[in-house]
Amino acid sequence: MAKKIEVPFNGTKEQEAKLLAALAQLKIDHGGKGLMIAALQKAQDIYGYLPEPVQQIIADELGVSLAEVYGVATFYAQFSLYPKGQYKIGVCLGTACYVKGAGDVYKKVCETLGIEGGQCTDDLRFSLDATRCIGCCGLAPVMTVNDDVYGKVTADQVEGILAKYRA
């Protein structure tokens, strides 16, 4: 089974420059206080995830310890310390979707890809997350693949949906 796989960090100089510029801008916008979460959000936009070297840059720039950055990064569901797949699959497990069978859809995705929530396939193609309510309860159960939204999904349709992204 595929696990949270370790990928060597290969951030570029351009990414680092972009991050430093973004942090400088944030310090101005926020008046110097309460900018840790926004900093991590910017960093994740740039790198796709938050590996240790990136956390270190933020710690140095904001003048706090690496432990504090790590503490915040692991607290919030939005942040990932591991890379995500090329196609990020989300299955909504909010209440409205759950009572309409989203649990079965989620299990089917796990079985089909051989991964669990929070994990990524070995080829880095797919990653899966159980999401909180995304607020289109009229379409329940809902599954998303990157920006594509699939509504009223049944477990039977899962393989067909995934096949579109395999080619």
Add this chain to the structure above:
Amino acid sequence: MFRSHILVCGGTGCTSGNSIKIYEALVHRIYKEGLDKEVHVTQTGCFGLCALGPIMIVYPEGAFYSQVKVEDVDEIVNEHIIKGRIVTRLLYKETVGHDGNIKALNDTNFYKKQHRVALRNCGVINPEKIDEYIAYDGYEALGKVLTEMTPQDVIDEITRSGLRGRGGAGFPTGRKWQFARNSEGKKKYVCCNADEGDPGAFMDRSILEGDPHAVIEAMAIAAYAIGSDQGYIYIRAEYPIAVQRLTIAIQQAREYGLLGKNIFGTDFCFDLDIRLGAGAFVCGEETALMTSIEGHRGEPRPRPPFPAVKGLFGKPTILNNVETYANVPQIILKGADWFSSMGTEKSRGTKVFALGGKIQNTGLVEIPMGTTMREIIYDIGGGCPNGKKFKAAQTGGPSGGCIPAHLIDTPIDYDNLISIGSMMGSGGLIVMDEDNCMVDIAKFFLEFTVDESCGKCTPCRVGTKRLYEMLCKVTDGTATMEDLDKMEELCYYIKENSLCGLGQTAPNPVLSTLRYFRDEYEAHVRDKRCPAGVCKKLLRYKIVEDKCKGCTLCARNCPVGAITGTVKEPHVIDPAKCIKCGVCMEKCKFGAIVKE
């Protein structure tokens, strides 16, 4: 002047159904026909009836087109816009009267009992145009408070209206503002909680997407009342459309001088910033939210000191939820008496509910307080689909409880919901039918709170986990009757000893299902049976003898060889070998296999 207006819903539900493409196709086609001076196409916020999305309304006829596809755009333009013939096949059936004429939307069952205050502009104006908001009396309330009222007048008016917090606990809004006004301090903050985390609740998002200026105006009014010059809106990053519209709205308000320095030529200065949440349910709790805005782990802290005394960055702060704010400008304009004439004695005004789950008309409804659950579920919601029997409604999300069928005539307000073991919460209302197992639902919510507990205090961190494990024992069929009593005891322990609202309410889903559906728990424990047929470990697959033709298909497909029998004779499943995969039931062509 336009001869026709086309309103396309741009809420998240309809957008997920491709309404943006529909809007673009319409604009393109109208332009191509040279009709762009006669026909105005606009994108609005949520209409509320998400089950029928994507939705489009064409005025002046008031034709309500539902489940529109991009391919339908040409037909709508050719027939309706050019030739004046309404495309009847796309009309929402409820809007067509017996005589074939179109009824007003407000006469349909879904809208008839609704009363829109907080949602008044959603689905009416284009949320990205401040002029449309102003045309609907927007910013008039702010003008009124700044030029005609003292800060104390504002607080008195809000207090007299009886407005209570719409985020869950129902604290009187006026009193909260009074505390903050009385607190000493040069710097004070006004915050808006838009970190809507209850699964199945999406009214705050719809207000921000459909009428963002109402929230901005209300926050400015609150700032004037307590003496603040800076506000923050804390919103979930998972709501990209809402964030975008809010950003546009703040920008426009600044350009019009409605945010910034010397608003309406007075001494009053106020500005607003957005802070994006990063996905933590506990940040809906007020102290946790403020800790998060400060950039830390969103952990709550003990109260007192209350935020009105020592809140964000250690300064006096008020925090209200989106829906609460959305009511404020209306109260100022129409008066406290108007507002308090709606609702019940202790719960004034209206409340927005997000109807979801096993219900026909999924969507957003706003009703006066005191409306019964029956009216919401049957008259407005259209009941459970597929003729299934209504079993329970869940309100208040992971902090609330289940309301069983026999209490369906309870008038809904803050106090009634508490007394029947649930709570208002932010207004999620999930309907369950006979196919839902109540123990499984309780387990679902506990799994959520275990995951979202911040870990700061032990009763919540460890208690919810142990409670979840006990529920797993019940659904696995390994629990004893004593376990049920222990569960109840643990529930009260967690409620009484947790630091914040998350832990104090986390056991509610378990307590309320134990109270009203104890027989289901007992069936799991004593008879090792799940009455709704949901809990997998307690399921038994059985072959109905007189329906089985002995085709052997099930036996050949069973992965563990649990099915035996000879050709043309009824087969049998060996429960000891069966792994309950359900393959046999899927394969059987005669419906001879049942689960129980």
